[in-house]
Amino acid sequence: MTLDPVSIAHVLKNPDVYEKPWQSRRLITHFIGCGLLSAEGPTHRRQRRVITPAFSAHNMRALVPLVFSKGQELKDKWLEATGPVLDVCHWMNRATFDVVGLADFGYDFNAIQNESDELFVAYREMFEVAVSQAEITRTLMTIYTPFLNTLFVSTTLISTCAITEHTNSRTKSPVL
Numbered sequence: 001m002t003l004d005p006v007s008i009a010h011v012l013k014n015p016d017v018y019e020k021p022w023q024s025r026r027l028i029t030h031f032i033g034c035g036l037l038s039a040e041g042p043t044h045r046r047q048r049r050v051i052t053p054a055f056s057a058h059n060m061r062a063l064v065p066l067v068f069s070k071g072q073e074l075k076d077k078w079l080e081a082t083g084p085v086l087d088v089c090h091w092m093n094r095a096t097f098d099v100v101g102l103a104d105f106g107y108d109f110n111a112i113q114n115e116s117d118e119l120f121v122a123y124r125e126m127f128e129v130a131v132s133q134a135e136i137t138r139t140l141m142t143i144y145t146p147f148l149n150t151l152f153v154s155t156t157l158i159s160t161c162a163i164t165e166h167t168n169s170r171t172k173s174p175v176l
Helices: 005-013 022-032 041-055 057-080 088-105 118-132 136-144 147-151 155-170
Strands: none
Touching: 041 057, 057 088, 088 118
């Protein structure tokens, strides 16, 4: 591992020489599917070509007002908070839902102001269950013996995903 910017740039510019270990690819694929983060070779190059226009300078500049607005909203909410401890991770998750919802789907979760939006609650619970499944035993099982995942299925994760999907279709959300 290195923190040298020149070395990091070299590794990132030569993905065919520096592939991710198969264990990393399998774990990433298990959690988020076979996408840009887990793909290698021609598949990665194709996916990167497709997604690159979305991250153009023009498109990123267009998001600045939204991100600043949600940042201001988050700051105001933090100033209202009482008590000696502020759960920054919790609040950043809420802000992220708001930004991604508006930027990608035109849907306002309004999670910074109110955690009761039923679609926000459904997605939050789904993500929490998915992350909680990342205990070391299940993670190792996923990496080294993926066929065991079909034998020992997480019913909690499946039912939570089904509830989220039902909420999504019932609210006619553009999110999925």
